[in-house]
Amino acid sequence: MTWLVTGGAGYIGSHVARAFLDSGIDVVVIDDLSSGHEGFVPEGAVLERGSLVDAGFVERVFDEHPVTGVVHLAGFKYAGVSVQRPLHTYTQNVTATVNLLSAMQNHEVPSIVFSSSAAVYGNAPAEFVTEATATTPESPYGETKLIGEWLIADQAVASGLRHTALRYFNVVGSATPVVSDTSPHNLFPLVFRALLAGQTPKIFGDDYPTPDGTCVRDYVHVADVAAAHVAAAQKLDAGETLAPAYNLGSGSGVSVREIMSEMAAVTGIDFTPEVLAARPGDPARIVASGELATGDGLWMPHHTLTEMIASAWQAATHAG
Template structure:
C-alpha cells in the first residue's frame, strides 16, 4: 500500500516522490511525460505512463493505493489564455476522471497541489486562506474548480481532502532534479546567462522598497514535505483544513532575485530594464500560519540556498536541459 503521485515525473512531483521515500512511505507515479522527465523518477518506483484522461490507466494506477497526491496538470497561466479548452481538459476533466475512479476503487484521501493563481490579483498585501478568489486566467479558474470538485465530492461521498496553494516554486532538493519550465523566472534568467544574454526586469516603478515586484518564492523541497505532511495527516484521520497557503509571509523582489543570482553564479550582469507588464501587482505574499500549525510548514531555505541549489541543478543538467 502507498500513495499515488500524479505528475510524479515532473519537477514538483518528483520531489514529492522523494519526500514520500524519505518518510518511509511507498509511492507510485502516474505521468504521461508530456512535461515530466522519466529520469526524475527514482529507481524502483512503479510508473504508469499514461494521461489522467485515460480512465483504464487511472484505474490500474489506483490498485492497492491508500491515497493520491494530485500534482499533474497544465500549469502555464499565460498560455492557458490562448488554450483554455486544453487547460480545462487537462485540469478539470482529468480531475473528474480521477475522482470517479478513486470512488470506484475506494480510495478516499487526496492532497491537491493547487495554486495561488486562484486569488488572481488580490487587493491585500498579505494573502490568507479567506482572501477572495478572483482568478484571472483559465489556469487559475481550473485550479479553483478543482478545489470545488473536492469539496463537493467530500460532502457527497466522504472524500478526505486538502488543497495546498502556493506561488513561485524554486530551487532543487537534489542536483538531478531541475525546473525546465520555459515560463518561470529562475529558468529564464539561468537560460539567458548560459546563452550569453542579459536577463530582463519588467517594471521598476512599483510601490515596493526597490521598485520591482515582490512575490513569494518557496523551495521545492519545503513544498514537497508539506504535501507529504498533509498526506500523513489524512492517513491518520486527523482534522485538516480544506485549504492551506504555503507562503513566506515576506516575499522577495525581482531585484533581490537578480542580485542573489549574480552573487551565487559569479556572473556579473546588470539586468535590462523594461516597462511593467499589464496586470502585474506590486506585491503578492501569502501567510503560511495555518500550514505551520497543522503541517509543520516553514521556510527552511534562504533565498541564497534556493538560488544555489537551482543553479547547481541547471549546471548539472548540461546538454540534457530542454532547449
C-alpha cells in the same frame, strides 16, 4: 500504504515522490512526460506513463496498484500561457481532475492532497494573503485550480473523501542536483538558461505598483513544499481533519529585480537584465502567510533565499 503522485516526473512532483519514499511510503507515479522527465522519477517509484485526460488509463492504474491515497500535482501550470490556451488548460486541469476523482471513488481511495496555487487569489489587495483572502483568479490557470478545489470539496461532501489543498507560491531550489526546474516560463530556469548561454536575462514588466516596479513574489524551497505533502498525507491517513486549503508561503516578498541581483551574487555572473513588456495574467504582488499550515503541523520553511538560488543553480549547471 501506497500513494499515487500525479505529475510525479515533474520538478515539484519528483521531489514529492522522493519525500514519500524517504518516509517509507510506496509511490506510484502517473505522468504523460509532456513536461516531466522520466529520469526525474526516483528509484523505487513505479512510473505509469499516460494522461489523466484518458479515463480508461486512469482506471487501469487504480486496478493494477493498491493505491491508498493521492497527491494530485499533474496539470498545465502556466498562468500567462493559459490566457491564450484556455480550452487546453481546462481540459488538462479540470477534466483530468474529474477523471481522477471518479477513479478514486470507484476504487474507494479515501484521501487526496491537491496541488493548488497562489493564482487562485489573483492580484490580491491584502499585504499578506491568508486562507480567508477572497479568491479572484485572473487567469484560466488560476480559475482551474480553484475549480479543482471545489470539485474535491464537493466530492468530499458526497463520499466522505478526506482532503486538503496546498496553495503554492513560487517554488524554487532543489533538494538534489539531478532534478531541476525545466519550465520554459518560470523565472529561475529562464534566468539560468540565459546565463549559461551567455545571454541577458529578461524582466517581464517594470511598471507594476510595487516599490521597484517589478512583480513581488513569495519564494519557497521545493524540499519544504515536498515535506508539507508528506505531512498532509500522514495526517489524512491517520484520520485527522485538515482545513480545505493551506497557503505554503514564507510571509515575505522579494521583487524580480531583487532576485536578479541575488542571482548575480550567487552565480558570480554580473548582468543587467533587459526589461520587456509585462505578461498577461501576472499579478503585481502575491505574498502569503503560512501561519495556518505551520500551526497545523504541515509547514515550516527552512531555506533562505540565497540557499534557494544556490541549490537551483547547482541543479541547473548539473543538468546543463
